[in-house]
Amino acid sequence: MNDEQLLRYSRHIFLDEIGIEGQEAILAAHAVVVGAGGLGSPAAMYLASAGVGRITLVDDDRVDLTNLQRQIAHTTERVGQAKVSSCAASLLAINPHVQISTVQERVDQQRLQTLVADASVVLDCTDNYRTRQAINAACVAQAKPLVSGAAIRFDGQISVFDRRRHGAACYACLFSPEETFEEASCSSMGVFAPLVGIIGTMQAAEALKLIAGIGHSLDGRLMMLELKDMEWNTMQVARNPLCPVCSRLHTA
Numbered sequence: 001m002n003d004e005q006l007l008r009y010s011r012h013i014f015l016d017e018i019g020i021e022g023q024e025a026i027l028a029a030h031a032v033v034v035g036a037g038g039l040g041s042p043a044a045m046y047l048a049s050a051g052v053g054r055i056t057l058v059d060d061d062r063v064d065l066t067n068l069q070r071q072i073a074h075t076t077e078r079v080g081q082a083k084v085s086s087c088a089a090s091l092l093a094i095n096p097h098v099q100i101s102t103v104q105e106r107v108d109q110q111r112l113q114t115l116v117a118d119a120s121v122v123l124d125c126t127d128n129y130r131t132r133q134a135i136n137a138a139c140v141a142q143a144k145p146l147v148s149g150a151a152i153r154f155d156g157q158i159s160v161f162d163r164r165r166h167g168a169a170c171y172a173c174l175f176s177p178e179e180t181f182e183e184a185s186c187s188s189m190g191v192f193a194p195l196v197g198i199i200g201t202m203q204a205a206e207a208l209k210l211i212a213g214i215g216h217s218l219d220g221r222l223m224m225l226e227l228k229d230m231e232w233n234t235m236q237v238a239r240n241p242l243c244p245v246c247s248r249l250h251t252a
């Protein structure tokens, strides 16, 4: 680290749990953030400010006026721009040393497999069930830790699926890919602005913890927030031995 970096990251380096070694790990890390909207904005902004060396932003959408109420990486003057470019501009304004790759595509599982191949951590910041399943399948196939967040109306949830741990569950153990239900996306539903900030920021926290090896992650636990009454509930997540994505029966 040079002098500028020692200053920039000094408040991380002061933490015993991070120090020089942890900050070096953060600088060497590659985070893949799928979704540059409400969750992806704060998640990516904290990853960039914290010094994650490489960030890949994946989103096929463009900035719309209706996004600005909660998607804080975007600005009024960037309405109409690709979300990945708009988000990248915000990240570079905070920290010009971060290497940012932008992927303006609706990605499928095959494409995701390539994108996450050298990732240290993957953040699911999407609002689409099929894409969530594709991200999970790619993370299972590549044994990459996945930080999954979701937010709608006043309700949020967050979990970590760290397949590097023996016996860890995957997203599909909890939410079956065979399930078909109506897509409840933000495009037609309300979402309380700070909710996505809370969940997205927690995703950044879990990702940085995984990178620097701090404390215990949310692997094996699902946290659910009811923001209206500000109540948190935690549920244990167990591996489903019949999971169509990660069970040995299906991967053999």
Ligand SMILES: [Zn+2]
Binding pocket: 169, 170, 171, 172, 173, 174, 240, 243, 244, 245, 246, 247
């Ligand atoms: Zn599974």
